Amino acid sequence: MRQSVALHHASRLVNHGPTVLVTTQHEGRRNIMAAAWSMPVEFTPPRIAIVIDKKTFTSDLLKASGRFAISLPVPALADVTYRVGNESGRDVDEGGDDKFARHGIATFAGPELGLPLVDGCCAWLELRRIAEPHSEDAYDTVFGEVVSAQADDRVFTQGRWSFRDDNAALHTLHHLGGGAFAVPSRVVQGRLLAGP
Amino acid sequence: MRQSVALHHASRLVNHGPTVLVTTQHEGRRNIMAAAWSMPVEFTPPRIAIVIDKKTFTSDLLKASGRFAISLPVPALADVTYRVGNESGRDVDEGGDDKFARHGIATFAGPELGLPLVDGCCAWLELRRIAEPHSEDAYDTVFGEVVSAQADDRVFTQGRWSFRDDNAALHTLHHLGGGAFAVPSRVVQGRLLAGP
Numbered sequence: 001m002r003q004s005v006a007l008h009h010a011s012r013l014v015n016h017g018p019t020v021l022v023t024t025q026h027e028g029r030r031n032i033m034a035a036a037w038s039m040p041v042e043f044t045p046p047r048i049a050i051v052i053d054k055k056t057f058t059s060d061l062l063k064a065s066g067r068f069a070i071s072l073p074v075p076a077l078a079d080v081t082y083r084v085g086n087e088s089g090r091d092v093d094e095g096g097d098d099k100f101a102r103h104g105i106a107t108f109a110g111p112e113l114g115l116p117l118v119d120g121c122c123a124w125l126e127l128r129r130i131a132e133p134h135s136e137d138a139y140d141t142v143f144g145e146v147v148s149a150q151a152d153d154r155v156f157t158q159g160r161w162s163f164r165d166d167n168a169a170l171h172t173l174h175h176l177g178g179g180a181f182a183v184p185s186r187v188v189q190g191r192l193l194a195g196p
Numbered sequence: 197m198r199q200s201v202a203l204h205h206a207s208r209l210v211n212h213g214p215t216v217l218v219t220t221q222h223e224g225r226r227n228i229m230a231a232a233w234s235m236p237v238e239f240t241p242p243r244i245a246i247v248i249d250k251k252t253f254t255s256d257l258l259k260a261s262g263r264f265a266i267s268l269p270v271p272a273l274a275d276v277t278y279r280v281g282n283e284s285g286r287d288v289d290e291g292g293d294d295k296f297a298r299h300g301i302a303t304f305a306g307p308e309l310g311l312p313l314v315d316g317c318c319a320w321l322e323l324r325r326i327a328e329p330h331s332e333d334a335y336d337t338v339f340g341e342v343v344s345a346q347a348d349d350r351v352f353t354q355g356r357w358s359f360r361d362d363n364a365a366l367h368t369l370h371h372l373g374g375g376a377f378a379v380p381s382r383v384v385q386g387r388l389l390a391g392p
Contacts, residue, residue, distance in 0.1 A: 017213005082386030182380030190278030
């Protein structure tokens with residue numbers, strides 16, 4: 001079930017390197033793309049960096065609105081994730097269909113910014129862009145501050161992911177290339193060796 | 197067995213969000229730390245971004261030398277990875293031991309820059325720092341360009357990870373927090389749905 005995540009735990013949601021779906025909305029237009037390249041840069045305030053090609057429609061909407069959202073897809077969304085990462089939403093279909101309509105991607109509104117969040121994912125973040133024109137221009141790297149965070153409490157509770165056999169359908173995807181995604185289904189617990 | 201990886205495939209090594217060991221060396225001093233937060237920002241030239249707290253000894257050595265290396269630890273190195281992410285190498289032991297000696301971490305020299313790369317890992321990169329003082333100062337985010345890449349060919353071949361049951365000891369670690377690491381041992385292949 002979808003639950004709010006405390007903002008100081010928000011960076012944990014992307015700590016382990018999942019591929020994400022990026023959604024944007026501005027003046028009646030919206031878009032969705034996949035991004036394999038993102039990382040937290042700070043826990044408090046919760047900030048992330050994400051690579052979004054400046055030539056994309058997502059980049060246009062993100063810069064115009066100053067906002068974007070992230071949804072974390074699960075194995076059942078592997079096809080959709082691969083597809084939306086391989087086409088532009090700049091040109092809507094003749095029938096006016098955007099990428100959501102084209103692929104039957106259902107959404108709900110984010111609690112803080114009203115951005116479209118993707119149904120059936122395991123975690124969701126809304127972010128405000130931190131304007132860093134040089135990083136965006138030189139490295140396609142966009143910085144954002146998280147303003148809302150949610151996760152499915154069957155797989156993320158008390159600020160931690162809990163990947164188990166009985167919730168395998170809610171595990172995250174990690175792109176290896178060519179539409180192959182690794183799923184972090186095994187967990188190893190490191191012991192804290194004696195220090196100095 | 198360790199093999200060279202073509203530089204245009206180097207970003208693939210960290211595409212799926214692994215936790216990495218960062219090693220640095222300058223004027224006879226060296227250090228190692230763990231970093232969960234990194235991502236590629238470009239395939240060609242191969243560039244990555246990585247978060248390295250500016251207060252760390254690693255940051256001092258990195259800035260002084262303009263170089264750093266990344267080794268990707270495997271499950272058998274979970275304890276070491278957790279440990280070196282939780283102590284500073286700024287103060288060597290009275291006996292003169294640095295973090296490598298203290299924890300018995302064996303290394304070999306990188307082929308381009310001679311940096312210490314960690315034995316028993318599954319992939320290794322050497323990088324030159326791209327000086328971006330603002331990103332480093334505001335977000336602890338360091339950009340680097342890969343100048344050498346290697347991987348164990350039992351788990352990475354022809355530019356792709358191949359995570360299988362028979363090479364589980366060579367899978368990457370993805371930090372979930374508190375020393376728990378997810379291991380990407382299951383793979384899902386997305387199909388490319390019909391496009392527009």
